Amino acid sequence: MYFGNNATLAAAFVICRYLDTSLKNIIFHTKSGILEASKDEDLFTLVFPSREGMGCxxxxxxxxxxxxxxxxxxKARDYLAVFDSEEDILNLELNMDELKKLDAFGVIVTAKGHEVDFVSRFFVPKAGIDKDPVTGSAYCTLIPYWKKQLNKNKFVSYQLSERGGILYCxxxxxxxxxxxxxVAYLEAYINV
Structure with missing residues (x-):
């Protein structure tokens, strides 16, 4: 299953900001199943099924x-590649043509962070997304991995992309x- 979290988060943001500012919880019925979104101050929270990877x-x-x-x-839906450092993640020499040949949906790369619990990047060249800026669905596999590594249930992470994003997991x-x-990226009116 693919969970289109960016669209879900954007929809929750628009609903809470423009349609009903009193809403705190939203349930989306999607092709992937029910997705829950909630709003607390400036944070939007999504709940996904856990997807633990198996060593390979x-x-x-x-x-x-x-x-x-x-x-x-x-490997779960995606490959989860673990590296030694945040610098390793930043300095990968990517070849998207090679990554397209893999037998997984995407590739998550991760390492312990300097100022956060862990950092990550996500690549899905098969779907035309070479470098996804912030990817909630990748955390379905990242969170169970880091729970075992750090022996705790709550984490702060940073997705190392040009736009980047801090996530509370x-x-x-x-x-x-x-x-x-x-955040709102664009506001516009369309006359039909």
């Missing part, structure tokens, strides 16, 4: 696609909770 061998095409071999690799067992801020 590192395919050569992944190494070619990232320009470096990860120290660990897991909670492991709920079968689900994960992801919270972040949303």
């Amino acid at each position: 061998d590192v395919p050569e095409v992944l190494v070619k696609g990232l320009g470096k071999e990860p120290k660990e690799l897991y 909670t492991d709920l067992g079968e689900n994960v909770k992801i919270a972040g801020e949303a």
Whole structure:
């Protein structure tokens, strides 16, 4: 299943900001199932099913696609490639043509962060998204991984993209909770 979280978050933001400012909880019925969104001050929270990765061998095409071999690799819907440092994540030498050859939806890369619990990036060249700026659905796999590594249930993370984003994450067992801020990008009127 693919959870289109950016659209869900944007829809929740628009509903709470422009349609009904008193709303605090919204339930979306989507092709992927029911998605819950809630608003608390400036944070919007989404709840997704947890998707823990299983350890696996590192395919050569992944190494070619990232320009470096990860120290660990897991697979759920996406590959989760774990590196030693935040600098490793920033300095990957990406080859999207190679990443398109992988047998997974996308590739999540992660490492411990300097000022946050962990950092990540997400690549989905098969879907035409080379570098996704902030990806809630990747956290379905990131949160269970970091829960085991850091032995805690709540995290602050940063997605290292040009636009970037801080996410507040909670492991709920079968689900994960992801919270972040949303901002209006564009306001316009269309006359039909």
